[in-house]
Amino acid sequence: MSDDRDHLIEQRLRDALSATADNVQPGGDGLMRIQQRIGERRSQQRWLRPVLVAGSVVVVAAIAVGGVAIARHGGNNGSVGVGDKGPSTTAKPVSDDGFPTQGFFPFATATEESAWEQQFANGHSPWISDPTAVATSWVQNYLKQSDVSDVSNQAITATTADVTLSRKIPSASHGTTSAYSPVTVVHLVKFNNAWIVTGASSAQATSSHGGLTISSPAPGSTGNSPLTVDGPGYGADERATIEVRDAETPTLLGQASTGMFGNGNSWSATVPFQPSDDGFGVIVATVPSAADGGVGEIVAQKVVFTQASPAAVTAGGFYGVQGGVIERFSAGGTPQGPVTGSDSHGTVAEVHDSAGSLYFTAGTSRCPSALYSMAIGGGSATTVAAADAGYAITGFDVSPAGRLVYFESGCGPQAGKGKLVFPAFGHGPQGRAIDFPSLPPVVGGDPVWEPDGVHVDAFVRTGMQGYLARYDATSGTDPQPSTNACPGYDVNNGMPGAITTAPDGTLYIAVQTGTSMQVLRCAGNRPTVELSVSKNGTPSSVSVDPSGKVLLADVDGEVWSGKAGGLETALTSASGVTSVTW
Amino acid sequence: MNPPDRSDAFAGADEAIVTLYTAHYRSLVRLAALLLHDTASAEDIVQDAFVATHKSWRRLRDPENALAYLRQSVVNRSRSRLRHLKVEDRKAPRPMPDAPSAEYGAISAVERTAVMTALRELPRRQREVLVLRYYSDLSEAQIADALAISNGAVKSHASRGIAALRESLESQR
Numbered sequence: 001m002s003d004d005r006d007h008l009i010e011q012r013l014r015d016a017l018s019a020t021a022d023n024v025q026p027g028g029d030g031l032m033r034i035q036q037r038i039g040e041r042r043s044q045q046r047w048l049r050p051v052l053v054a055g056s057v058v059v060v061a062a063i064a065v066g067g068v069a070i071a072r073h074g075g076n077n078g079s080v081g082v083g084d085k086g087p088s089t090t091a092k093p094v095s096d097d098g099f100p101t102q103g104f105f106p107f108a109t110a111t112e113e114s115a116w117e118q119q120f121a122n123g124h125s126p127w128i129s130d131p132t133a134v135a136t137s138w139v140q141n142y143l144k145q146s147d148v149s150d151v152s153n154q155a156i157t158a159t160t161a162d163v164t165l166s167r168k169i170p171s172a173s174h175g176t177t178s179a180y181s182p183v184t185v186v187h188l189v190k191f192n193n194a195w196i197v198t199g200a201s202s203a204q205a206t207s208s209h210g211g212l213t214i215s216s217p218a219p220g221s222t223g224n225s226p227l228t229v230d231g232p233g234y235g236a237d238e239r240a241t242i243e244v245r246d247a248e249t250p251t252l253l254g255q256a257s258t259g260m261f262g263n264g265n266s267w268s269a270t271v272p273f274q275p276s277d278d279g280f281g282v283i284v285a286t287v288p289s290a291a292d293g294g295v296g297e298i299v300a301q302k303v304v305f306t307q308a309s310p311a312a313v314t315a316g317g318f319y320g321v322q323g324g325v326i327e328r329f330s331a332g333g334t335p336q337g338p339v340t341g342s343d344s345h346g347t348v349a350e351v352h353d354s355a356g357s358l359y360f361t362a363g364t365s366r367c368p369s370a371l372y373s374m375a376i377g378g379g380s381a382t383t384v385a386a387a388d389a390g391y392a393i394t395g396f397d398v399s400p401a402g403r404l405v406y407f408e409s410g411c412g413p414q415a416g417k418g419k420l421v422f423p424a425f426g427h428g429p430q431g432r433a434i435d436f437p438s439l440p441p442v443v444g445g446d447p448v449w450e451p452d453g454v455h456v457d458a459f460v461r462t463g464m465q466g467y468l469a470r471y472d473a474t475s476g477t478d479p480q481p482s483t484n485a486c487p488g489y490d491v492n493n494g495m496p497g498a499i500t501t502a503p504d505g506t507l508y509i510a511v512q513t514g515t516s517m518q519v520l521r522c523a524g525n526r527p528t529v530e531l532s533v534s535k536n537g538t539p540s541s542v543s544v545d546p547s548g549k550v551l552l553a554d555v556d557g558e559v560w561s562g563k564a565g566g567l568e569t570a571l572t573s574a575s576g577v578t579s580v581t582w
Numbered sequence: 583m584n585p586p587d588r589s590d591a592f593a594g595a596d597e598a599i600v601t602l603y604t605a606h607y608r609s610l611v612r613l614a615a616l617l618l619h620d621t622a623s624a625e626d627i628v629q630d631a632f633v634a635t636h637k638s639w640r641r642l643r644d645p646e647n648a649l650a651y652l653r654q655s656v657v658n659r660s661r662s663r664l665r666h667l668k669v670e671d672r673k674a675p676r677p678m679p680d681a682p683s684a685e686y687g688a689i690s691a692v693e694r695t696a697v698m699t700a701l702r703e704l705p706r707r708q709r710e711v712l713v714l715r716y717y718s719d720l721s722e723a724q725i726a727d728a729l730a731i732s733n734g735a736v737k738s739h740a741s742r743g744i745a746a747l748r749e750s751l752e753s754q755r
Binding site for chain 1: 596600628665751
């Protein structure tokens with residue numbers, strides 16, 4: 001009976017879906033729009049990056065003669081302004097070639113703009129000649145604030161434009177009209193046929209306060225990681241996220257959060273970041289809307305990087321935890337000195353790098369109580385997550401976008417309990433957490449993000465056995481043991497000790513087979529062996545660089561590197577290293 | 583092994599995108615529209631998925647992989663879009679037209695609306711499984727691949743979804 005009824009429902013559903021779908025008639029310009037976007041991306045890859053090298057020479061030259069400090073929102077039409085907080089003694093709104101010195105999107109130099117002019121003459125990327133389109137593209141495609149799409153105001157002259165963009169706040173109840181909340185005023189100046197973004201300010205300024213404002217550093221001034229950014233307080237119980245981003249690509253270089261401010265208190269945040277190669281970036285500050293938690297205000301300004309951090313590892317080198325501090329190693333495993341400041345929060349247990357920052361767990365007791373971040377060159381470390389009282393962070397991962405996931409294991413009285421925590425999801429100070437009330441099962445090693453920033457893979461140890469699990473950080477449900485994150489992998493052929501995600505998003509597992517250690521690459525229907533070490537050891541850490549080269553450490557502190565099809569190399573100079581990252 | 587020539591890679595990707603577009607664009611837009619109940623957003627999402635596929639072509643290489651990637655990308659982006667808007671399908675700003683299709687005249691607008699309304703009330707995962715199963719005609723394994731869940735979970739969501747749909751429609755009588 002039930003089968004017949006189900007069959008009937010299935011047929012009704014099939015008919016309804018088909019009929020509904022047939023009413024959907026895509027526009028005829030789909031392929032053209034796809035090809036146009038692919039073409040724009042390709043042309044940026046082909047000609048934008050090389051000329052940035054030339055652009056950086058201009059910037060470096062500017063720094064060499066004393067740096068630059070430009071009045072806020074200055075352009076090629078405005079008065080000369082001298083930033084009162086900037087390091088410069090000379091400031092002007094345009095460089096010698098007339099390009100606005102605060103300009104950063106879609107071009108940061110006259111050379112880049114000139115290359116586009118030639119293509120513009122052939123009809124390429126006409127949107128760059130439209131200030132509203134440039135402002136919208138910058139907010140949506142580079143800041144990735146796709147909700148901020150409504151142009152609520154624009155003041156355009158022959159040479160300048162201020163475009164106010166708003167966000168639609170979903171209606172509080174069905175049937176009511178949605179409200180639009182102004183988020184940011186994007187400032188642009190015209191250079192030849194192109195409109196160039198020179199900054200953005202809050203659209204929430206009132207007669208009593210200017211909304212979110214950056215006091216220091218001055219727009220266009222120089223700085224390097226870690227960069228301290230501050231501003232005046234306003235409102236009550238506000239909290240801002242401060243990012244340092246690449247100027248022309250949607251790349252996050254580093255971020256930090258202010259504490260609560262307002263109620264008369266100003267705000268400040270120190271952002272560790274990896275400077276981009278082109279020598280400049282953008283400071284972006286955002287605060288959430290009190291109405292619904294979406295973005296409420298966006299402020300942005302250019303920053304010029306002084307120089308690459310001198311203390312980063314050399315090409316092909318890696319970082320490792322040795323003797324409780326983060327040490328730099330050459331490609332051959334030769335120690336090159338500790339990362340300054342990595343011992344400031346106690347003994348370091350584990351280190352990863354992400355988006356130009358080092359993340360590490362450390363603590364003064366046996367339990368590494370918190371997770372910190374710092375610039376790859378060293379400096380002061382910022383606390384990014386703290387374990388609950390009685391717990392230690394025993395594994396973690398940070399996505400390229402800076403999203404955290406970590407596993408807490410109970411120490412002392414809480415021993416035997418655990419939590420997998422997704423701070424960016426759910427509610428409350430910890431976000432969403434999955435309880436492991438009695439260990440095992442326990443997450444062994446690190447949980448690792450998949451490229452989508454939503455799913456997390458982890459090895460769940462159940463006594464002598466275990467399984468690879470795939471968690472959906474948004475769903476709130478635990479995975480089933482059958483949900484294997486590595487198709488074809490059989491735990492009976494090797495127990496994982498460490499897992500990681502390569503820069504291209506591929507999952508790698510380091511396993512102990514009983515006679516050797518292997519690093520498996522999870523791709524296709526079954527994993528492939530990328531590195532095999534004859535020692536019957538227990539993997540403690542694994543890292544994979546963009547070329548697929550693998551770095552493996554075991555619990556005894558020995559380190560190997562190698563690549564598929566080649567022999568492993570024992571890095572004997574790197575001894576006593578239990579956690580590694582390229 | 584020599585590194586792949588980028589111009590060849592581009593050419594291969596360009597051709598593949600045109601082939602995939604010709605064969606699957608319309609059905610993918612319709613799939614996204616069924617998940618989103620919003621035709622304009624569906625087109626944007628599918629175009630985003632095509633651009634992402636082009637970007638990842640060197641990794642995908644084979645058209646079958648590319649179609650699976652496209653489908654997974656469309657489902658993920660639809661889900662993300664829904665979550666972003668924080669609206670249920672029934673509150674979507676630009677609903678699809680409810681006029682009956684000439685080709686499917688056998689099913690009345692009333693009947694179709696009832697089924698689609700009941701479908702939109704289902705939990706997200708069940709809704710996705712049913713749309714992929716009964717509109718896209720995918721196998722359990724293909725659905726599992728698209729949603730990144732196990733075959734068993736697909737079976738479970740499909741069974742629960744159909745049961746819930748039946749209960750909902752019967753309660754309307």
